[in-house]
Amino acid sequence: MYDLIVIGSGPAGLMGAIAAARGGLRVLVLERMPKVGLKLLATGGGRCNLCNTLPAHAFMEAFGRHGRFMQPALRAMGSEPLRAFFRDRGVETCEEEDKVFPTTGNAASILDVLLKECRKFHVEIRTNSEVTALPKEGGVKTAEGIVPSKAVLLATGGKGYSALGGSSSGYGLALRAGHKIIDPIPADVPLLIQERWVKELTGIALPGVNLRVGLKGFPKAGTNGDLLFTHQGISGPVVLNSSGAIAEKLQTQESVPLVINLAPKLGAWQRDGGNKSIANALRPWLPSALAKTLCELCGIDPELPASKAGGKTEELLTRQITAAHITATGTEGFNKAIVTRGGIDLKGVNPDTLESKLQPGLYLAGEALNLDGPCGGFNLQWAFASGHLAGSSIVEALRET
Ligand SMILES: Cc1cc2nc3c(=O)[nH]c(=O)nc-3n(C[C@H](O)[C@H](O)[C@H](O)COP(=O)(O)OP(=O)(O)OC[C@H]3O[C@@H](n4cnc5c(N)ncnc54)[C@H](O)[C@@H]3O)c2cc1C
Structure with missing residues (x-):
C-alpha cells in the first residue's frame, strides 16, 4: 500500500512527491502522458523561468483577487528557498530583471534535479497511466484497476497545450469528488x-x-x-x-x-x-x-x-x-494558452494544508486550482510552492494517524 499517490508529473506533482518521500512516505506518481514533466521542459522557451524576485505581496497581487490563497504555500517555499533547493542540488539560478532562470539555460536541468531527488527517495513513477476516478474509500482508479493509498495529491495542471499534457481530466476527477469547477478559459494566450x-x-x-x-x-x-x-x-x-x-x-x-x-x-x-x-x-x-x-x-x-x-x-x-x-x-484557444484561468474552486480547499474540504485525504496543488498568474515565473513558483506544501502537509497528517 502506498502512503501517497500523486496524479501528474508536473512541477507541482514532482515537488509534492519529493516533500512526501523525504518525509519518509512511500510515494507513487502516475502520469497519463508517455513522458514526465513535458510542460516543464517547454517553459520559458525551453529555458524555464522558474520564479521571480517579487516580494510575496506583489507576487500574490499579480494573481488578482484570489492571490492571498497562496500565502501559506509561499511561506513554505518562496522564491529564495526554491532557488536554494536547486542550488543545493547543483543547479544555480540567475536573474534577468526580476525573472529567475537556471544558469544552465535549460529547463531539462530543472527536471533532472526533480527526477534525481525522486530516485534518491525511492519515488516510483509510472507513465502512460491515467487516473480515471478517485474512489471514496481512497486510492485511485486507472485502466489497471484500483491502486490503494492513504492519501492522494491531485496535481493535474491546466487545459493548455494538450501535446504537453494539458487536459480537463483533473477537473473531472475533482468534480466527481464534490469540488466546484470554475469554467476554465484560456489565459496568457495570443x-x-x-x-x-x-x-x-x-x-x-x-x-x-x-x-x-x-x-x-x-x-x-x-x-x-x-x-x-x-x-x-x-x-x-x-x-x-x-x-x-x-x-x-x-x-x-x-x-x-x-x-x-x-x-x-x-x-x-x-x-x-x-x-x-x-x-x-x-x-x-x-x-x-x-x-x-x-x-x-x-x-x-x-x-x-x-x-x-x-x-x-x-x-x-x-x-x-x-x-x-x-x-x-x-x-487562439487552449492549445496556445500558457495557463488556464478557472479550475478547481479554492473555496473547497484548505490553504494551510491544500487538503480538500470535501474529501479527506485528497490534496490539490498547482495550476489545476483556480489561480493563474501572468508570464514571468509566477505559475511555476505557485506550482512548486503548492506541491511542496501539499507534500509536507501529507507527511504531517499521516504522522498523526
Ligand atoms: C509553452 C509554455 C511555457 C511556459 N513557460 C512558463 C515559464 O517560463 N514560467 C512559468 O512560471 N510558467 C510557465 N508556463 C506555465 C507552467 O508551465 C504551468 O503553470 C505549470 O507547469 C503547472 O504545473 P502543474 O504541475 O500544476 O501542472 P503541469 O505541469 O501541467 O503537469 C500536470 C501533469 O498532470 C498530468 N495529468 C493530467 N491529468 C492526469 C490524469 N488524470 N492522470 C495522470 N496524469 C494526469 C499531465 O499530463 C501533466 O503532465 C508555461 C506553460 C507553457 C504551456
Whole structure:
C-alpha cells in the first residue's frame, strides 16, 4: 500500500512527491502522458523561468483577487528557498530583471534535479497511466484497476497545450469528488484581432508598447510590454498578460475594443524629419512596414517628405500611432494558452494544508486550482510552492494517524 499517490508529473506533482518521500512516505506518481514533466521542459522557451524576485505581496497581487490563497504555500517555499533547493542540488539560478532562470539555460536541468531527488527517495513513477476516478474509500482508479493509498495529491495542471499534457481530466476527477469547477478559459494566450491591417504585419515585434482595454472596469493606464503581430492578431508579453481578463469578457460579448500606443516614446517626427519621407522620419520608433501601414490607414502618402506633412496630417498620424484602435474577437484557444484561468474552486480547499474540504485525504496543488498568474515565473513558483506544501502537509497528517 502506498502512503501517497500523486496524479501528474508536473512541477507541482514532482515537488509534492519529493516533500512526501523525504518525509519518509512511500510515494507513487502516475502520469497519463508517455513522458514526465513535458510542460516543464517547454517553459520559458525551453529555458524555464522558474520564479521571480517579487516580494510575496506583489507576487500574490499579480494573481488578482484570489492571490492571498497562496500565502501559506509561499511561506513554505518562496522564491529564495526554491532557488536554494536547486542550488543545493547543483543547479544555480540567475536573474534577468526580476525573472529567475537556471544558469544552465535549460529547463531539462530543472527536471533532472526533480527526477534525481525522486530516485534518491525511492519515488516510483509510472507513465502512460491515467487516473480515471478517485474512489471514496481512497486510492485511485486507472485502466489497471484500483491502486490503494492513504492519501492522494491531485496535481493535474491546466487545459493548455494538450501535446504537453494539458487536459480537463483533473477537473473531472475533482468534480466527481464534490469540488466546484470554475469554467476554465484560456489565459496568457495570443488574441485574434478583427482588423485586417494587423494580420498583414505578421512577424513585426515592437518593444515597450502600451495596451489598454477600452471598457469600464479595466485599468485606464493599461499595461506596458513587448508586442508581436501574428498571422491572426497579436501576441507578446503585453498581450499575454492582459489576455485572461479579455478572454473572460469575450465569454459574454462578441468583441473587446483595445487601444494601443505603438510608440510611447514617439518624438517630434514631423519637425525633425525634414526632407525624409514620413516612413523614414518615423524609423527611430516604428519599423517602416508598420509606419507605411499606419499612413495608409490615415490616407497619407508614406513617401511624402515629413516637412510637407501639415498640422492636420501630423495630428492624424500621431493619433493613429499613439492610440490605434483594434478589436479582439477571440483567443487562439487552449492549445496556445500558457495557463488556464478557472479550475478547481479554492473555496473547497484548505490553504494551510491544500487538503480538500470535501474529501479527506485528497490534496490539490498547482495550476489545476483556480489561480493563474501572468508570464514571468509566477505559475511555476505557485506550482512548486503548492506541491511542496501539499507534500509536507501529507507527511504531517499521516504522522498523526
Ligand atoms: C509553452 C509554455 C511555457 C511556459 N513557460 C512558463 C515559464 O517560463 N514560467 C512559468 O512560471 N510558467 C510557465 N508556463 C506555465 C507552467 O508551465 C504551468 O503553470 C505549470 O507547469 C503547472 O504545473 P502543474 O504541475 O500544476 O501542472 P503541469 O505541469 O501541467 O503537469 C500536470 C501533469 O498532470 C498530468 N495529468 C493530467 N491529468 C492526469 C490524469 N488524470 N492522470 C495522470 N496524469 C494526469 C499531465 O499530463 C501533466 O503532465 C508555461 C506553460 C507553457 C504551456
